[in-house]
Amino acid sequence: MSEDIKTFTISVYTENNIGLLNRISAIFQRRHINIESLTTSQSEIDGVNRFVIVVNITETNAIKIVKQIEKQVETIRAYYHTDEETIFMESGMFKIKSDLLFDEPQIQNIIKESYARIVTVNKEFFVLEKSGRRNEIESLRRDLNVFGIMQFVRSGRIAVTKDEMKVTEMLTAFNNQ
Amino acid sequence: MKTQTANKTEVAEKTQRISGSEAIVRSLMAEGVDILYGYPGGAIMPVYDELYKFQDKIHHVLTRHEQGAAHAAQGYARISGKVGVAMATSGPGATNLITGIADAQIDSTPLVCITGQVFSHLLGSDAFQETDIVGISTPVTKWNCQVTKAEDIPAALAKAFYIAKSGRPGPVLVDITKDAQVSELDFKYEKCTGVRSYYPIPKTSQESISAAAELINNAKKPMIVWGQGVILGQAEEELKTVIEKAGIPSAWTILGASALPTTHPLNIGMVGMHGNYAPNKLTNECDVLIAIGMRFDDRVTGKLDTYAKQAKIIHFDIDPAEIDKNVKTDVAVLGDSKESLTMLADALNENSHESWLQEFKDLYAIEFEKVIKGDLHPTKEGLTMGEVLKQINIESKGNAAIVSDVGQHQMIACRYADFNVSKSNITSGGLGTMGFALPAAIGAKMAAPEREVVAIIGDGGYQMNIQELGTIFQQKTAVKIVVLNNEFLGMVRQWQQLFFDKRYASTEMTNPNFVAIAEGYYIKARKVTKRDELEEAVKEMMASKESYFLEVCVEKEDNVFPMIPAGASVSDVRLS
Numbered sequence: 001m002s003e004d005i006k007t008f009t010i011s012v013y014t015e016n017n018i019g020l021l022n023r024i025s026a027i028f029q030r031r032h033i034n035i036e037s038l039t040t041s042q043s044e045i046d047g048v049n050r051f052v053i054v055v056n057i058t059e060t061n062a063i064k065i066v067k068q069i070e071k072q073v074e075t076i077r078a079y080y081h082t083d084e085e086t087i088f089m090e091s092g093m094f095k096i097k098s099d100l101l102f103d104e105p106q107i108q109n110i111i112k113e114s115y116a117r118i119v120t121v122n123k124e125f126f127v128l129e130k131s132g133r134r135n136e137i138e139s140l141r142r143d144l145n146v147f148g149i150m151q152f153v154r155s156g157r158i159a160v161t162k163d164e165m166k167v168t169e170m171l172t173a174f175n176n177q
Numbered sequence: 178m179k180t181q182t183a184n185k186t187e188v189a190e191k192t193q194r195i196s197g198s199e200a201i202v203r204s205l206m207a208e209g210v211d212i213l214y215g216y217p218g219g220a221i222m223p224v225y226d227e228l229y230k231f232q233d234k235i236h237h238v239l240t241r242h243e244q245g246a247a248h249a250a251q252g253y254a255r256i257s258g259k260v261g262v263a264m265a266t267s268g269p270g271a272t273n274l275i276t277g278i279a280d281a282q283i284d285s286t287p288l289v290c291i292t293g294q295v296f297s298h299l300l301g302s303d304a305f306q307e308t309d310i311v312g313i314s315t316p317v318t319k320w321n322c323q324v325t326k327a328e329d330i331p332a333a334l335a336k337a338f339y340i341a342k343s344g345r346p347g348p349v350l351v352d353i354t355k356d357a358q359v360s361e362l363d364f365k366y367e368k369c370t371g372v373r374s375y376y377p378i379p380k381t382s383q384e385s386i387s388a389a390a391e392l393i394n395n396a397k398k399p400m401i402v403w404g405q406g407v408i409l410g411q412a413e414e415e416l417k418t419v420i421e422k423a424g425i426p427s428a429w430t431i432l433g434a435s436a437l438p439t440t441h442p443l444n445i446g447m448v449g450m451h452g453n454y455a456p457n458k459l460t461n462e463c464d465v466l467i468a469i470g471m472r473f474d475d476r477v478t479g480k481l482d483t484y485a486k487q488a489k490i491i492h493f494d495i496d497p498a499e500i501d502k503n504v505k506t507d508v509a510v511l512g513d514s515k516e517s518l519t520m521l522a523d524a525l526n527e528n529s530h531e532s533w534l535q536e537f538k539d540l541y542a543i544e545f546e547k548v549i550k551g552d553l554h555p556t557k558e559g560l561t562m563g564e565v566l567k568q569i570n571i572e573s574k575g576n577a578a579i580v581s582d583v584g585q586h587q588m589i590a591c592r593y594a595d596f597n598v599s600k601s602n603i604t605s606g607g608l609g610t611m612g613f614a615l616p617a618a619i620g621a622k623m624a625a626p627e628r629e630v631v632a633i634i635g636d637g638g639y640q641m642n643i644q645e646l647g648t649i650f651q652q653k654t655a656v657k658i659v660v661l662n663n664e665f666l667g668m669v670r671q672w673q674q675l676f677f678d679k680r681y682a683s684t685e686m687t688n689p690n691f692v693a694i695a696e697g698y699y700i701k702a703r704k705v706t707k708r709d710e711l712e713e714a715v716k717e718m719m720a721s722k723e724s725y726f727l728e729v730c731v732e733k734e735d736n737v738f739p740m741i742p743a744g745a746s747v748s749d750v751r752l753s
Contacts, residue, residue, distance in 0.1 A: 015374050019311055019321070026316050067498035073320040073340055076374040174373040 003058040007036075008080045009088060009159045010066060012051040013043055013167045015074040024051060024075075027068045033057055037090075037156030045168055048076060054157045077167050081159070088159035092137035093119070094128040094144055095151040101126060104147050114140045125150060192365045197327035198223035198358040201291065202231050204334040207366040210262050212236045212253065212623055214246035214616075216273075218266025219306060221293030223358040238623070238652055241644035243270050245616035247277020248642070251286050252620030255603045256578055256628070258411070260287040260341050261620060267294045268306030271352070272313065276610055278348045279317040283607030284432060285409060287346035289337045290314075297325040297354040310352050319347030325354045327362040332369075339369035344377025345496045346409060379497060381512030381520060388508045389491045390524035392465050398533045399425045400456070400463035400488075402448055402477070405432035405606075406470015406495060410514030413437065413599045416469065418522045424529035426537050428456035430471045432606040435596035439575065445537045449477045451588040454548075454739045454750055455540035460485050461748040462536070469493040470514050473503040474607065483746035493517055547752040548738045553593065559732030560708055562586050562661045566593040568711055569631060569659070572719040577629040578603060578621055580656075582614035582638035585667035588737045590633040598628075612641030618656045619648055629657070629719065636662040636688050643694065649724050650698040657718050658700075658726045660691060663733050671736045695726035702726040 014020055021040065028035050036054040043050035057065070062080040069078040098121060100107055111118065116130040130140050137154055195203070201224050205213065215237060217225045228237045240246040243265040250261030261281075265274050271292040281288045295304040311323045320340045324333045330353065337349045393399055407416045413436045420427045420437065426445045427437065437444050446453030448460065457479075460466065466488040471477070478484040481503060492499070492506040493514060500509040510517050552563030566589055569577065575595030581587040581604040596602060603621055605613040618632035639660050649656060666684040673681050695702035701721060705714045711729065718725045739750045 018323075019315060022312060022315050030316070064498070064502060067500075067502075071496065071498045073372060073375045171373060174371070177371065 003060055005056050005058055007054065007056050007083055008059075008062045009083070009086050009157065010051070010053040010055065010062070010069070010078065010080045011159070011161065011165070012053070012069055012078045013045075013076040013165070014049045014051065015076065016047055016049045017074050020072070020074050023072050024069055027065060028055070031061070031065070033061070033065070039156040039158055043167075045171065048167065048171070052157060052159050077165070077170060079161070079165065081161055085163065086159040086161050088157050089131050090134055090137060090157050091129065091131045091155040092141065093151075093153050094130070094141070094149055095125050096128065096144065096147070096149055098122065098124055098126050100147050107144070107147060110140070110143045114143070116140060192363045194361055195364045196223065196227070196359060196361055197330050197353070198227045200327065200330045200362055200364045201334065201353065201358070202227040202235065203364060204331050204366055205262065206231070206235055207368070208260070208334070208338045210235060210260075212238060213262035213264055214238045214240050214249040214253075214620065215264030216240060216243050216246055216266070216270055218270045218293065220267035220295055220355050221264060221270070223355065224264065224291070224293065237264075238619070238648065240616060241647045242642065243273030244276050244612065245642050245645045245648065247274045247288070247290065248280070248610075248613050248616035249620035249645075249648075250288050250290075251277060251281050251613075252580060252603055252617030253624040254281075254286050254288060254620075255617070256600050256621040257624040258409075258600065259624070260289055260338055262289050262291070264291045265293070266306065267292060267310070268308045270306075271310040272308060275314060275317065278314055278350065280605050280608040280610045280613065281348040282317045282319065284605065285346050285405060286348065287341040288348035289334070289341050290348060290350040292350060292352045293358070294323065294352045294354040296356045298356070300354070310350065314350045317348070318350050321350040321352070323352040323354070324357050327357045327360040330357060330362065331364060331366050335367060335369040336372065340372065340375065344375075378495060378513050379511040381510060381517040383520070385508060385510040386517065386520045386524055389467070389510055389521060392489050392491060392508060393423055393425070393467065394526045394528070396465035397530070398463045399423065399465040399467060399530065400459065401425050401427035401467045401469060402430065402456070402460075402471055403427060403433045403436060403469040404430040404471025406493070406514050407433060407436045408599055410470065410495070412514040412518050415515055415518035415522060417441070419518050419525065422522055422527055423525045424534075425467070426530065426534050428453070430474070430477055430606075431591050431602070431604060433471060434591055434602035435599050438597050439595045443534070446541075447591060448747075450479070450741045450743075451592065451737050451739065453541070453592070454544035454752060455537040457739065457741060457747045457750040458540055459536060461487065461746070463488050465489045465491065467491045467493070468504075469518070470495070472499050475503075478503065479741045479745055479747045479749075483748070544739065544752065552589070557732070559735075560705070560711065560729060561735060562589040562731050563593050564708070565659065565661060565711065565715070565729050565731070566590060566633070568715040569719070570595040572715055573629055573631070577601070577631045578625065580604065580614045580618040580621055580630060580632045582632075582634040583609045583611045584635045584638060585663070585671065585735075585737050586633055586635045586661040588668075611638035614638060615642050615658065616645045616648070618658070619645060619652070619654050622654050622656045623652070626655075631657045631659060633659050633661065635667060636660055636664060636686055636691075637666045639691075646695060646698040646700060650700060653723070655721075655723050657721070658695075658724070659718070660726070660728045661731050662688065662691070662728055663731050663735065664688060665733060667735075668737070670734070674734070674736070675742070691728045692726070700724050700726050702728070704728040704730070706730045
């Protein structure tokens, strides 16, 4: 009886230190777990970073991975969540020849219907940005691909959880010790 | 307004304007470091210059290789419970520490390693002796950092010592650029007492203790397997109280050895690949298995699918990541072993399990007939490793610290050495580092000069750090060195015999004149080839006030049994 592989979003609150990214990614690498995406940024707390890591693994492994991440000295707290427990999105950017806007009127409809945003336009190219679920960005990419895309890039997942994360309380408790 | 600080500190002395390298030495002294092991080189020279000035306060031991420095620091830490300190220059000096650091990481040994680094403006330029040691050491350190400014040195070292020693101990590495060493700072040392993102000791919950006690109080066939967590937590007495109060047969992992005297009536021996027959076999018969400060290593469990499936599992550990890592537990008790075992003892009923204990004794009798008798009281012509250990036991009366290397002799040493005192079995457990014993014995003897320290080493591992004889000679370290010479890499040869159809690929060794080598370092040396010389030779060695080298030529193709073949179940432990 083998356990199902699911998509998990691992959120990690850390100190902002050089080298921690290495330490965290090594935990996945050592266990031969492929990271689907990894994003790091400032969190809601000053001086505290947040990693959002997406992996396809079993829940048993997700629990073990989170414990290994929490074991790192500079990890404040780590969590894992299923898609249902988070609000998540990605962002895609498309660079397209400006001529197409006039030569292929359908493109304007695609932009309108996809709720993509035009970031910039000049004589040679324009840049579209689309945030949302992976399938929405992919669908836009497929639609635009017919006409030719000069450049395409998609960000990793960013996510917030439906549940509260009590990291601020933990840090306050430390400072009051 | 209160400023948010990441580390909690204790204020010490007042400020002084000094160099970064002097700050390093003063920080070490503030942490109570009396001995450190290392090797100088370009990027660490300013620190050595300060060590020269402070040599009456802090003793730097020049090893003959940085790997020796790391292992010596480990030996120091393992016998004393204090933090071992190793120092090296950048580049090859730093990378040579890595094996010792990896060993300390997997065996939870507190080490602070200080490495010199090239000037910060040269970082990333492939400068002479530049290596990314922070990157290299990341997977094998509990924590590491690079310091590029003199003013950051005291706080970095304070944090390093705190992290190395607290919670589940481990090695840390602080890499310090040469410009940080030579520039000045206002020195004030504040001990670190907390890091906000780090929770070294989880609180032991009364619920987990009650759940554990209920299982144990109702058990018919309980069994304890304890590990090094008992020693690291200084919980030897608490363990003994638990064992005696509930009358539980108790076995140990290789790193748990010596926490309870060998002669204790409820000490049923070692578990694992070459552990004792009874505790391995009966792991699959017990109804409650109580694991204390051990991590269910594969060499302990054998095949996990068939490991103690019938038993309820209780796991005491300080590290939450160990819970359910390898073996699914029914009750997890987090916390410091001294505290959790005290709480457990209070919750246990007085009990005894005589008929269950008898099962261990019956299986011991079988093991004695089939294995132990031949090892300790051989009738064949060739000498056995076991009889050498028996002779050492007679002379040491179980009071020596045994430092073993890796391989057959290590298994024999751990199986047969008598231990009366805790922290007496110093060996490379998790990493299995050949070359560990000789330098580790140096560190152990220096940390505990009042104790007899006997290194037991194979002819293979001995030659992996044989250069440390130079350190023993220069430092006049009175370690006793026993090389059990079978002219083979014995454990690999044993596997080749059992699993590779006796194809002895690259395991036979043509050895040098070991006695001459020891004598070359002015160490008293003797070689024994016959049984009737052994007793007298061991007596002479143990009576020596100085270092002593004893080579014992043992049977070339003896095997270590019992044995759980790799991937087999603990209950399939073989006696031949």
